[in-house]
Amino acid sequence: MKVRVLVRPKEGILDPQGEAVKGALPALGFGGVTSVHIGRLIEMEVESEDEVDAMCRRLLANPTIEEYEWEVVG
Amino acid sequence: MGGGRVRIGVTVFPGSNCDRDALYAVERMGAEPVELWHADADLKGVDAVIVPGGFSYGDYLRPGAIARFANVMGPLEEFARSGGPVLGVCNGFQVLTEAHLLPGALLRNTGMRFVCDRVRVRVEATDTPWTTGCEPGEELTLPVAHNEGNYFADAETLARLEDEGRVVLRYLENPNGSANDIAGVCNEGRNVVGIMPHPERVSDPALGSDEGLRILRSVLVGAGV
Numbered sequence: 001m002k003v004r005v006l007v008r009p010k011e012g013i014l015d016p017q018g019e020a021v022k023g024a025l026p027a028l029g030f031g032g033v034t035s036v037h038i039g040r041l042i043e044m045e046v047e048s049e050d051e052v053d054a055m056c057r058r059l060l061a062n063p064t065i066e067e068y069e070w071e072v073v074g
Numbered sequence: 075m076g077g078g079r080v081r082i083g084v085t086v087f088p089g090s091n092c093d094r095d096a097l098y099a100v101e102r103m104g105a106e107p108v109e110l111w112h113a114d115a116d117l118k119g120v121d122a123v124i125v126p127g128g129f130s131y132g133d134y135l136r137p138g139a140i141a142r143f144a145n146v147m148g149p150l151e152e153f154a155r156s157g158g159p160v161l162g163v164c165n166g167f168q169v170l171t172e173a174h175l176l177p178g179a180l181l182r183n184t185g186m187r188f189v190c191d192r193v194r195v196r197v198e199a200t201d202t203p204w205t206t207g208c209e210p211g212e213e214l215t216l217p218v219a220h221n222e223g224n225y226f227a228d229a230e231t232l233a234r235l236e237d238e239g240r241v242v243l244r245y246l247e248n249p250n251g252s253a254n255d256i257a258g259v260c261n262e263g264r265n266v267v268g269i270m271p272h273p274e275r276v277s278d279p280a281l282g283s284d285e286g287l288r289i290l291r292s293v294l295v296g297a298g299v
Contacts, residue, residue: 016186064179
C-alpha cells in the first residue's frame with residue numbers, strides 16, 4: 001500500500017524557509033500571502049501500515065521540532 | 075590508559091569532512107588518533123570520541139538523522155551512557171541531538187544563510203571533560219561553518235540547561251539565531267558535549283591559531299595526563 005507522510009515544523013518553531021518564501025512572493029507581485037510554512041512530503045510503499053507511526057517517530061520526523069501526520073493513499 | 079598515549083577516536087561517516095582535521099588535531103594534542111569507521115560496531119577501546127563535522131549522509135532528511143543509526147553509534151551510545159567523554163562538533167552536535175544523547179535540536183540559521191566565520195565564544199562551564207582545561211568565563215575565537223546551527227529547545231528544557239549550568243559555550247555575538255546565544259551544551263552526566271564551533275580547525279599556529287586546543291586538550295586533563 002502507498003502511504004503519504006507529511007512532516008512540518010511544530011507551531012511556534014521558527015520556519016526561516018517559510019519566511020523567505022513569504023518575502024519572495026510579494027516581490028513577484030503575489031499579494032495577500034499572510035503565512036507560508038514549508039514541510040516535507042514523504043511517500044512510501046509499505047506492506048502494512050502497522051509500523052508507519054513508529055517510522056515517523058523514530059526517523060521521518062524529529063518530535064522535538066516537527067509534527068507529522070500520515071495517511072494511506074492507495 | 076595502559077601507560078600509553080590517550081587514544082581518541084574520530085567517527086567517519088559518508089560525508090564527514092572534518093574527520094581528517096580532527097585526527098590531525100588529536101595528533102597535535104599529543105594523543106593517539108583512532109579512526110572509527112561508521113560501519114564498524116566497535117570503538118577499538120578508545121578513551122574518548124570526537125564526532126566530527128561535515129554532511130554525514132548528505133544531511134538527507136535532517137542533519138544527523140541517518141548517521142544516528144550507523145553501526146558505530148550503538149557502541150558510541152553505550153560509551154556515552156557509561157560516562158565516556160564524547161564531543162560532537164557541528165554536524166557531530168547534530169548527530170548527538172538526533173541520537174538523544176543531547177537535548178534540543180539544531181534548526182536552520184535564522185538568516186537563511188550558511189554562516190562561515192570566526193566568532194567569539196565564552197566558556198560557560200568548565201566542569202566537562204572538554205572544557206576543564208579552560209578558565210571559567212574564558213573567551214575564545216573559533217571558526218563556525220554551518221547552515222543549521224540555530225540551537226532550539228523548548229522553554230522548560232532551556233530553563234533546565236541554564237539552571238544546571240549545562241550551557242558550555244555561548245556566543246558573544248549570535249551568528250545564527252540560537253536560543254540564549256547557545257553555542258554548545260552538555261548532557262546531564264556532563265560527559266557528552268556538543269558545540270557548533272570547530273576547535274579542530276584552529277589546532278595549529280599554521281592555521282592562524284591553536285586556540286581550539288584549549289578545548290580539545292581539556293580531555294587529557296580529565297584523563298589524568
